[in-house]
Amino acid sequence: MRRGTAKDVLARLRWKERLEDWSDVRVVILHRGAPNDEKAVAGSSITGLGASFFEVDGETQIPYHRIRRIHRGDALLYERPASSGKIS
Numbered sequence: 001m002r003r004g005t006a007k008d009v010l011a012r013l014r015w016k017e018r019l020e021d022w023s024d025v026r027v028v029i030l031h032r033g034a035p036n037d038e039k040a041v042a043g044s045s046i047t048g049l050g051a052s053f054f055e056v057d058g059e060t061q062i063p064y065h066r067i068r069r070i071h072r073g074d075a076l077l078y079e080r081p082a083s084s085g086k087i088s
Contacts, residue, residue, distance in 0.1 A: 004078075005064065006027075006038050006064050006070060006079075006080070007029060007054075007064045008051055008062075009051070009070050009078040010046070010050065010054060010061035010078050012029075013025065013077075014049055021044075021045060022042075022043030022044045023042070023043065023044045024043070024070070024072055024073045025041060025042075025043025025044075025046075025070070025072050026033070026041070026043060026067075026070070026071045026072075027040070027041045027042050027043065027054075027067055027070050027071075028040050028068045028069040028070075028071070029041060029062055029066045029067055029068060030066045030067075030068055031047070031066075038068060041056055041062070043072075045057050048084075052064060066067075067080065068080045
């Protein structure tokens, strides 16, 4: 698994690896009301990377902090660290 933030992982795929075919990338986000409060976003629908969000289908902006996991094929590239539940 790669280190860094979800934003770092997506940026690395886009800019460093220059990934052109995102069809095997899947981004699992927090989506309240969906089963297990999760929804998978196909990498092929990602149309942009912003400073605090990624864009889906040219119209929906999803904040990076809602990303739970990023997969590429069978590989897990990113998993959000579990929260301790402790408020500081």
